[in-house]
Structure formats: structure tokens, C-alpha cells
Amino acid sequence: MSSKSLKYLTEPLSNSNPIIVQILGICSALAVTVQLKPAIVMGLSVMVVTAFANLVMSLLRNGVPSRIRIIVQLVVIATLVILVDQILKAYVYDVSKQLSVYVGLIITNCIVMGRVEAFALGNHPWASFLDGIGNGAGYASILIIIAFFRELFGAGSLLGFRVIPESWYIDNGGVYANCGLMLFPPMALILVGCIIWVHRSFNKDLQEK
Amino acid sequence: MATKKFVCKICGYVHEGETAPATCPLCGAPASQFEEIKPKGLLGGKDSNAYIILYSVVMVVLVAVLLAVASMSLQKRQYENALNEKKQQIVTALGENPEQVKYGDVIAESALIDKEGNIIADKSEEDVFEAMKNLKGSIAEGVYPIFRTADGSVVVPVYGAGLWDAIWGYVALAPDMNTVKGVVFDHKGETPGLGAEIATPKHQAKYVGKTIYDGEQLVGITLKKGGAKESDSTFAHEVDAITGGTKTSDGVTAMLQTCLNNYKPYFDAVRNAAAASEEALSNALNTENNEQ
Numbered sequence: 008m009s010s011k012s013l014k015y016l017t018e019p020l021s022n023s024n025p026i027i028v029q030i031l032g033i034c035s036a037l038a039v040t041v042q043l044k045p046a047i048v049m050g051l052s053v054m055v056v057t058a059f060a061n062l063v064m065s066l067l068r069n070g071v072p073s074r075i076r077i078i079v080q081l082v083v084i085a086t087l088v089i090l091v092d093q094i095l096k097a098y099v100y101d102v103s104k105q106l107s108v109y110v111g112l113i114i115t116n117c118i119v120m121g122r123v124e125a126f127a128l129g130n131h132p133w134a135s136f137l138d139g140i141g142n143g144a145g146y147a148s149i150l151i152i153i154a155f156f157r158e159l160f161g162a163g164s165l166l167g168f169r170v171i172p173e174s175w176y177i178d179n180g181g182v183y184a185n186c187g188l189m190l191f192p193p194m195a196l197i198l199v200g201c202i203i204w205v206h207r208s209f210n211k212d213l214q215e216k
Numbered sequence: 217m218a219t220k221k222f223v224c225k226i227c228g229y230v231h232e233g234e235t236a237p238a239t240c241p242l243c244g245a246p247a248s249q250f251e252e253i254k255p256k257g258l259l260g261g262k263d264s265n266a267y268i269i270l271y272s273v274v275m276v277v278l279v280a281v282l283l284a285v286a287s288m289s290l291q292k293r294q295y296e297n298a299l300n301e302k303k304q305q306i307v308t309a310l311g312e313n314p315e316q317v318k319y320g321d322v323i324a325e326s327a328l329i330d331k332e333g334n335i336i337a338d339k340s341e342e343d344v345f346e347a348m349k350n351l352k353g354s355i356a357e358g359v360y361p362i363f364r365t366a367d368g369s370v371v372v373p374v375y376g377a378g379l380w381d382a383i384w385g386y387v388a389l390a391p392d393m394n395t396v397k398g399v400v401f402d403h404k405g406e407t408p409g410l411g412a413e414i415a416t417p418k419h420q421a422k423y424v425g426k427t428i429y430d431g432e433q434l435v436g437i438t439l440k441k442g443g444a445k446e447s448d449s450t451f452a453h454e455v456d457a458i459t460g461g462t463k464t465s466d467g468v469t470a471m472l473q474t475c476l477n478n479y480k481p482y483f484d485a486v487r488n489a490a491a492a493s494e495e496a497l498s499n500a501l502n503t504e505n506n507e508q
Binding site: 074093094097161191 | 262263267268271272275276279282283286287290293294297298301407408409
């Protein structure tokens with residue numbers, strides 16, 4: 008893989024990360040990060056949708072009438088999202104129940120539409136596909152970081168396995184209690200803010216003057 | 217016949233006629249520099265209306281076919297998943313572990329009963345689960361699903377409204393139609409950590425052993441704010457409400473009250489029959505004793 012293709016993959020992970028640099032897709036990042044497992048599945052779903060939406064739109068880019076291109080993009084994205092939703096329902100039913108409406112809402116996720124409009128319409132299919140994977144991975148990585156902290160401090164477990172021993176809890180005579188705020192979306196927003204802070208302090212060129 | 221159009225490649229002058237002019241009247245370029253402008257094809261280019269309409273139609277048809285095929289090929293699996301979940305919840309309500317005990321092992325029969333508590337005849341298990349699919353509608357129609365185990369315990373589905381959205385679950389009753397063997401609750405969108413706690417085994421364990429009848433009155437189970445106290449006379453029909461989830465707790469209380477009362481005629485019939493047979497038994501014993 009050439010260094011240029013590699014850049015399509017790695018750039019969205021940090022320097023142009025959709026969530027913490029472009030501030031896109033915040034809504035679902037707040038909603039599905041209470042636990043790690045749905046966050047991972049959501050991240051993968053978005054990755055699949057961005058990658059294939061980019062690929063399909065890039066293949067179609069020379070034939071799409073420019074006047075209806077947004078509608079065509081929506082149809083392509085919506086089709087992919089419905090397919091993902093159907094597959095999740097058929098094969099990972101419990102996760103699909105937890106994600107509920109948020110899978111359907113990938114359609115309105117700004118990242119997917121943004122990458123199709125800004126990248127896929129002007130680039131070759133392979134580059135577009137990689138760009139989709141990269142942006143999906145950038146989105147997923149932030150979701151996983153947020154979900155890690157929210158599940159650990161909100162429920163004392165990771166991926167459903169208990170990390171903080173039961174005996175530490177006040178109920179069982181210990182001194183520890185779960186942080187209830189972690190379970191609510193506002194805390195996810197605060198966490199996003201913290202991640203942006205840490206990220207920018209390491210990337211000076213991203214800091215606004 | 218329409219005339220052809222020629223454009224000068226040097227200055228862009230457009231000439232109309234059968235052939236290109238010998239020299240360009242503007243810049244004097246020779247005929248070889250002229251190029252014919254070909255009329256566009258039937259659809260007239262990418263931005264013509266005909267092309268856009270055709271493009272949309274083809275796209276929509278393709279997408280529709282694709283989605284229809286996907287939906288049909290996955291439908292069976294999805295339905296089985298949903299059905300399986302219901303069966304597992306029924307097994308869990310009875311206090312068994314659904315990973316070890318199968319639905320078919322514990323439930324001897326499933327039925328639909330009407331408002332008078334009579335079993336509606338000729339309903340297969342499929343019909344019962346069909347009614348379960350739209351439980352809210354079935355309840356409104358006065359058709360209530362019920363599941364019975366071999367030892368006479370029953371499991372009934374309940375459905376109601378929580379704080380944000382629908383809540384539902386299953387209540388398992390011992391053969392006396394009074395003692396709760398176990399419950400399972402689920403919800404669509406209660407607040408995580410607060411109202412959503414109704415779906416945790418920890419909360420559900422509190423219902424075991426509670427009774428739903430107070431004399432002849434079916435009172436259900438009340439989720440008491442501030443905690444159920446043993447000193448209260450109503451303790452047998454109360455469990456602790458969810459801290460911070462008062463509205464959801466009230467929703468559960470109301471759900472149990474209304475849904476269990478739908479089955480009251482049936483429960484009463486079973487209870488009376490049991491009382492009658494007990495009486496008959498004790499009468500028989502008495503007669504025997506007298507004879508001796």
C-alpha cells in the first residue's frame with residue numbers, strides 16, 4: 008500500500024478525526040456509549056456504511072446528474088444503513104436492541120454524508136473506500152474511548168465483565184459507588200471535551216490562534 | 217432539415233450550415249480548425265430532465281429490489297430471534313435459567329383467553345405468539361395470552377407505559393394464582409441507571425414470593441416509594457420502588473394492576489376450582505372419619 012493510500016487511512020484517526028477535530032457525529036457518540044459493546048458495534052456499522060457509501064458514490068460519480076446528487080447520496084446511504092440494520096437484527100439481536108434507533112440514524116450522521124460529498128465525488132473508488140474506512144475508524148476509536156470510561160466508572164464493568172469487585176461497593180460494606188452521571192449523555196459530552204483538550208495539547212498545529 | 221453547427225476551435229465562433237466555412241470570419245482560421253457540434257443523444261446529456269428522471273427511476277427500482285431481497289432472506293431469522301427472546305423471558309420469569317432450560321421443557325400449553333376468563337378454543341401456539349407480537353393490540357381487543365406449565369403455574373405477559381416509552385414483561389404465578397414465582401421486565405427507553413433498573417435481576421428478585429390477591433381483591437404488586445416495610449399490612453403486595461425512577465415505578469405498578477386484572481376471571485375460576493376440590497376432599501375425609 009502506497010504512502011498516499013496509507014494517509015487516507017491514518018489522517019482521519021488523528022489530524023482530521025471526524026469527532027474531535029471536525030466535531031461531526033456528536034449525537035450518536037453521546038447516545039450509544041453507555042456500554043462498550045454497543046459502542047464497538049456502532050463504530051463498526053458506521054465504518055461499513057462510510058466505506059461502502061464512499062465506494063458506491065465514487066463509482067457512480069461520473070454518471071450522477073449533479074442536480075440530484077444529494078438525493079442519490081441519501082438513497083445510497085439509506086440503503087446501506089437499512090441493510091446493516093437488517094443484518095444486525097438477524098445475527099446480533101441483543102446488540103441491535105440496545106442500539107435501537109441509532110442504527111437508523113446513521114443515515115443522518117454528518118460524517119457519512121460529509122465524506123461522500125467532500126471526498127468520494129472527486130476521487131477514485133479505492134481512495135474513497137480507504138477514506139471511508141479511515142473516517143469510520145476515527146469515529147469508532149473515539150466512541151470506544153468514551154464508552155470505556157463510561158462503562159468502567161458508570162457500571163464498574165467492561166464489555167459486561169465486572170472489573171471493580173462487588174465487595175468494594177457501599178451496598179456490600181465497601182466505600183465505592185458508581186458514578187451515576189457517567190450514565191447520562193452530558194457526561195459523554197464532557198468526555199468528548201476532555202479528549203479534544205488532550206488531543207490538541209499534543210497537536211499544536213490544531214490549536215486556534 | 218436542420219442545419220449542422222460548426223465551432224471554430226481558435227476563437228469559438230459558431231457557424232451554421234451544411235459544411236464548415238472555408239475560413240473563419242472572425243480570426244481567419246482554415247476550415248480544418250472547425251469542429252462539428254454533434255447534437256446530443258436521445259436523453260440530451262447528463263443534466264437534462266429526461267436523463268435525471270430515468271436515472272432516478274432505475275436507481276429506485278434497483279434499491280427496492282435489493283432491499284426486498286435482503287428483507288425476505290433475513291426475515292425468518294429475525295422473527296426467530298424475536299420469538300426466541302420471548303420464550304427465554306418466559307422461562308426466566310419462572311425462575312429457570314434459559315441457557316439450561318428450554319421453553320418446551322417447562323411450558324406445557326399456551327392459550328388465549330377472553331374477557332370472561334374462558335380459553336378461546338382452537339388456538340395453536342403460533343396463534344398465541346402471533347397475538348404476542350402486538351400485545352398492546354391484543355389486550356385492547358380483549359384477547360389475553362397465557363402460558364401454563366405442567367404443575368399448574370402460569371406465566372402472563374404484561375404491557376404498559378414507563379416514563380419515556382413502552383415497558384413490558386412477564387409475571388409467573390404459582391398454581392395458587394396468587395404467589396409470584398418470578399417476573400421479567402423489559403423496556404424500550406427508560407433512563408439508564410434509574411428507570412432502566414426494572415430490567416435488572418436484582419430488582420426482579422424482589423417480587424418472588426409476593427402475593428397479588430388481598431382477600432378477593434386483585435391488587436397486583438405495588439412499587440412503594442421509600443421502600444416496602446415489613447411492618448405494613450400491605451407488605452405482601454409491595455416491593456421497593458426504584459430510587460430516582462418514581463415515574464417508571466408507578467408505570468410498573470399500574471401495568472401490573474391493569475394487566476393482571478385482565479386475567480382475574482380466569483384466576484378466580486382456577487382458585488374457586490381449587491377451593492372446591494379441597495372442600496370436596498376434606499368433605500370426603502370427614503365422611504370417612506364419620507364412618508369410622
